[in-house]
Amino acid sequence: MLEELRQDYARTARGKGLHxxxxxxxxxxxxxxxxxxxxxxxxxxxxxxxxxxxxEVFALPGLGRLLLNAIGQRDYAVTQGVILxxxxxxxxxxxxxxLAYALVNxxxxxx
Amino acid sequence: xxxxxxxxxxxxxxxxxxxxxxxLMLVIALFSTNLAPFPALSQRPLDMMLPPGGAYAxxxxxxxxxxxxxxxxxxxxxxxxAVLAVALASLAGTAIGLLAGYAGGLLDTLLMRLVxxxxxxxxxxxxxxxxxxxxxxxxxTIYAIAIVYLPIFARVARAPTLVIKTKEYVTAAQAQGASxxxxxxxxxxxxxxxxIIVQISxxxxxxxxLEASLSFLGLGTQPPEPSWGxxxxxxxxxxxxxxxxxxxxxAAIMLAxxxxxxxxxxxxxxxxxxxxxx
Numbered sequence: 079m080l081e082e083l084r085q086d087y088a089r090t091a092r093g094k095g096l097h098x099x100x101x102x103x104x105x106x107x108x109x110x111x112x113x114x115x116x117x118x119x120x121x122x123x124x125x126x127x128x129x130x131x132x133x134e135v136f137a138l139p140g141l142g143r144l145l146l147n148a149i150g151q152r153d154y155a156v157t158q159g160v161i162l163x164x165x166x167x168x169x170x171x172x173x174x175x176x177l178a179y180a181l182v183n184x185x186x187x188x189x
Numbered sequence: 190x191x192x193x194x195x196x197x198x199x200x201x202x203x204x205x206x207x208x209x210x211x212x213l214m215l216v217i218a219l220f221s222t223n224l225a226p227f228p229a230l231s232q233r234p235l236d237m238m239l240p241p242g243g244a245y246a247x248x249x250x251x252x253x254x255x256x257x258x259x260x261x262x263x264x265x266x267x268x269x270x271a272v273l274a275v276a277l278a279s280l281a282g283t284a285i286g287l288l289a290g291y292a293g294g295l296l297d298t299l300l301m302r303l304v305x306x307x308x309x310x311x312x313x314x315x316x317x318x319x320x321x322x323x324x325x326x327x328x329x330t331i332y333a334i335a336i337v338y339l340p341i342f343a344r345v346a347r348a349p350t351l352v353i354k355t356k357e358y359v360t361a362a363q364a365q366g367a368s369x370x371x372x373x374x375x376x377x378x379x380x381x382x383x384x385i386i387v388q389i390s391x392x393x394x395x396x397x398x399l400e401a402s403l404s405f406l407g408l409g410t411q412p413p414e415p416s417w418g419x420x421x422x423x424x425x426x427x428x429x430x431x432x433x434x435x436x437x438x439x440a441a442i443m444l445a446x447x448x449x450x451x452x453x454x455x456x457x458x459x460x461x462x463x464x465x466x467x
Contacts, residue, residue, distance in 0.1 A: 127313025131402055135425070146406060149321040161318045165310045 082106040108182045115182070119175035126164050204455025210448025218268040221261035229254065229262035230413050241433050248433040250423070256433065259415040260441055266416045268445070270327055270409070271396035274334035279389050281335070282342025287381070289343070290350030291373050301347065304340040312337050312395075313402055320408045327416075330409045334399050338392050345388045349381040383460040390453030394446045401442050417442045 082088065083106050091101045130142030137143075141160055148156035199205055217224060226246070233253035241248040247256035289300040307315065319333035353359065354377060362372050397417075403409035404418030412419060417438045424434035 123311035124313075127311045127402075130313060130317070131405060134406055145317065149317065149408065152321075154321075157318070157321050161310075161314055164314055168311050168314075169309055 079106060079110040082110045085109075111182045112179065115175050115178050119172040122171040122175075123168055126168055201455050201458065203451045204459070207448050207451025207453075207455055210444060211452050214264060214268060214445050214448060217261050218264040221258075221265045225255075225258035225261045227255035227258045229258045229415055238427070238431055240431075247437050248431070250420075250431075250434055251427060256437055259420060260417070260437055263415040263417045263420055263438065264441065264445075266327065266410045266414055267397060267400050267404075267418070267442075270331050270334065270400045270416075271393055274331045274400075275338060275389055275392045275396050277331065277335035278338035278392065279342050279385060282339040283346040283378075283385055285339070286343040286346025287350055287373055287377065290347040291354055291369070291377060297347075300343070304343045307336065307340040312399065316399055316403060317406075317408065320403060325408045325411060327410045327414070330400060330403050333403070334396050337399065338396065341392065342385065342388060345384050346381055349384060350377055353377050353380050387453055387457040387460060390449055390456055394449035394453065397442065397445050397449065417445075 083102070085106075088101055088106055091105045092098070096105075129140070130145060132138070133140045133142035134146060141164065145157060145160040145164075147153075148160065199208075221229070231254065233249070235253065236245065236249050237251055237253040239245055239249045239253075241256075245255050245257070247260065249255055250259070285300055285304065289297040310318070316330075316333040316337050319336055320329055323329040323332060359372060359376055362376050367376075400409055400416070401418030401421070404416040405422045407419075407422065410416035410419055412423075420438040421435060421442070424431070424438065428435045
């Protein structure tokens with residue numbers, strides 16, 4: 079964000095008399111968002127994994143507990159199902175992150 | 190008189206602190222049996238649940254085992270898993286990345302798609318899946334963590350290989366008739382070593398955390414052998430009236446992860462100026 083505010087296009091936007099909030103929100107924030115979106119995709123993976131540990135700590139009934147119980151009982155069908163389900167969610171989140179890329183930054187839009 | 194020159198790496202205080210923590214942890218892990226005041230597994234029921242202080246510097250657990258000794262033995266177990274896993278991951282990952290990057294073409298596509306496949310799973314989930322398939326225990330935890338971190342090393346090795354293989358000195362070596370293996374190992378590998386070394390330090394921090402998570406969930410190091418994650422898990426029931434059981438293993442995990450992260454960040458700043466501050 080700090081770097082984007084120093085860019086030439088930010089100066090141009092201010093130069094043509096735009097309100098400071100328009101410069102910050104419409105011009106700079108869009109460009110500064112790109113690395114944040116990438117991080118959201120990666121962090122989602124740690125979050126889904128972390129949820130398993132958290133569910134165990136606080137004894138919450140959820141997918142993580144289901145997975146751990148299934149592993150403990152060597153219930154391979156349930157283990158496989160839960161792991162594939164969470165992995166699928168992770169992929170969808172990353173797909174959405176990639177699509178959000180094009181939403182905030184028209185430069186990466188193709189065709 | 191010649192002045193002592195300190196290499197650039199060690200000028201940032203964070204790197205030095207990180208290195209000191211890492212060396213301290215490794216020394217404790219290597220010599221835990223000599224350094225520990227009590228045997229880590231011996232139970233003294235009369236001394237159970239003693240708070241820190243007195244004969245037991247960090248208190249005792251529900252079976253009267255000395256916490257300090259168990260933490261030291263835990264360092265041995267946890268760091269052994271982390272170090273071996275990262276060693277496996279970095280060796281195999283670098284080999285795959287180097288081969289894919291240098292060979293190019295179909296082999297590159299094939300290897301990197303396999304790596305992408307491993308990337309599609311969240312790290313802890315992939316480790317859980319592998320451990321559940323192979324069975325519980327420290328040995329399988331090593332394989333699980335190694336497979337989780339293999340794709341990162343493959344990518345970190347492949348990207349600079351693509352750049353290095355177009356350099357003139359590689360063409361010169363090819364013209365001299367050097368074998369493909371020789372070019373990869375003697376000309377390309379030394380030039381891509383810097384980012385891999387940085388990645389090893391950072392991966393160690395994550396591997397310690399992952400080992401702690403798996404042991405916490407009861408799938409990693411099996412009791413009575415102590416590991417930091419396992420000790421944290423055992424402490425949960427008695428946390429309210431014996432907080433030292435939870436605080437010290439937690440602090441040990443935090444300190445180890447912090448140390449390897451600081452060392453990794455420092456090395457990255459020194460070896461790769463472009464990434465500074467990220």
